[in-house]
Amino acid sequence: MYLVTAEQMRWLDGETIQRLGIPAIALMENAGRVIAEEIVALCRRRGEEGGRNAADGEDAGLKDAALAGAAFQVSADHALTLDNAAAERWLILVGKGNNGGDGLAAARYLRETGIAVTLVYAVPPESLSGEAALQRDAAAAMGLPAVVYGRDRLDLAECSGILDALLGTGAAGAPRGAYAELIAAANSSGKVIVSADIPSGLNADTGETHEPCIHASVTVCLAFLKRGLLQYPGSSAAGHVKVRAIGIPTSLAPESGVQVYLLTPEVLHAHLGVDLARRRSPEGHKGTYGHVLLAAGTLRMSGAGLLSARAALRAGCGLVTWALPQKLLPAIIGSAPELMLADVGGNEDGTWHAGSVSELLKLSKERDVLAVGPGLGRFESDTEWLRHLWEGVDCPLVIDADALNILAETDYKDWASRRHPVILTPHPGEMARLAGVTTAEVKRDRIGLAMGYAKDHGITIVLKGAHTVIATPEGQAYVNTTGHPGMGTGGAGDVLTGMISSLLAQGMNETQAAAFGVYLHGLAGERAARQRNNPAAIIAGDIIEAL
């Protein structure tokens, strides 16, 4: 599934209308219909709470008819049929643009189901133009009641639900005037809100929420998923997002320059060529599945290395060698018997020493990937140490934690270019240091920032957090949706580093390994959450055990 910006969406709209010759009003009709269908489905779910399931009922009815030997059956448009329609009374908040036009079309379809609708115009209806004006006239010809905000009496307490069709992808800046007042009133009404395309007040690209912004229960996103619906806080404002087709062909998307994908099993398999079943060869042996070298851990942060190493093993690589300061050895020996340990010297206090670089370079010659950073700490001449690894290690590099902080303090674009890929796995704070911006700026548009940085630096970025973003040097991005808030716990990132390294060692390319690693990590987190009484109880080791 593609994720688009407002600009790309406008291009896709335009191409469909101009090149394919599909009238704009037809797209708007489709939009109105799918929005109405989702509202009907929502009303049905509400009506059925604790009651009979309408779909079952229909099936039972069909069975009865079949038993009675009926030869001919006919039924109404199920998607727009509602048993308890008379109990529903919806307000349709209508803006001036095409988003408002979608709302007006939806209002007509809702009325057809028997739901009472009242149009609430944010601006005088005379100011609507184009297709939205056609919809206004059709609604008026059907006799749909309408009020104009600020002119007529309006009581939101009298409705059973609100359709927000105030602002869509054409909105600019914070909602103004009547729009802002209607949004605030809708939010404080306590009524269920369905948003057309995006919640009004949301930045469709970045996911920033303006003041005020609609807080929807359901957002019926039209044609293509908008980026802002996947980025927080926009994701929270959107509620349950339903993407519905309105007649804009998906095949146009690549031409529009869309390079961002939702990380679904289908994208992993069909687009990235990942074998989700992770089939293993019957003839395989430990050498078949690759060997990870991990440079991690100090005496005070030995757990980070242990978590990474164990996660790498559980993610399926054949062998893991953990290179660590000598002082750690007595504490670690026996804690994970499957691991190979490599003593690379180090300082008396159990920290790393830059002199370890020659041993690491030697070890890396017999390994398939080097992961560096978890629990590494900082040490004298660590920048030169990392530069030697960057320039001398002849296999893929995964860089995390303190190794990212080393990178952030230097202009590593001056370092010799590498033959093998580099994956950086920052959390937003580390990303901010790398990019020289504030954490708030990173959070403002995670997708855009990660894409820009990855392309500029020729590396793969895994920007962690809710909806982790994987951005490639070629300018593509993948947004993950697996995972769980309970995964916000110390060591979860170390586990991910081990997993991505493991997948690289098994022969996946950097995009496959980063994307699949993130996806599996999230799934394991979900599984761990189900196994605990409360997700807050998840610790990083649970994620490894759930792999």
Ligand SMILES: NC(=O)C1=CN([C@@H]2O[C@H](COP(=O)(O)OP(=O)(O)OC[C@H]3O[C@@H](n4cnc5c(N)ncnc54)[C@H](OP(=O)(O)O)[C@@H]3O)[C@@H](O)[C@H]2O)[C@@H](O)CC1
């Ligand atoms: N055929 C198509 O094109 C299709 C379009 N589709 C639908 O159209 C939507 C995009 O429609 P759109 O481009 O007309 O913009 P839209 O979001 O309705 O609002 C723009 C109007 O609002 C105003 N305004 C702007 N910012 C404001 C603010 N901060 N505070 C207050 N007012 C503000 C601004 O008025 P102005 O201030 O400029 O006079 C402008 O006129 C899209 O999301 C989807 O729902 C789909 O059905 C598919 C087919």
Ligand SMILES: [K+]
């Ligand atoms: K809207």
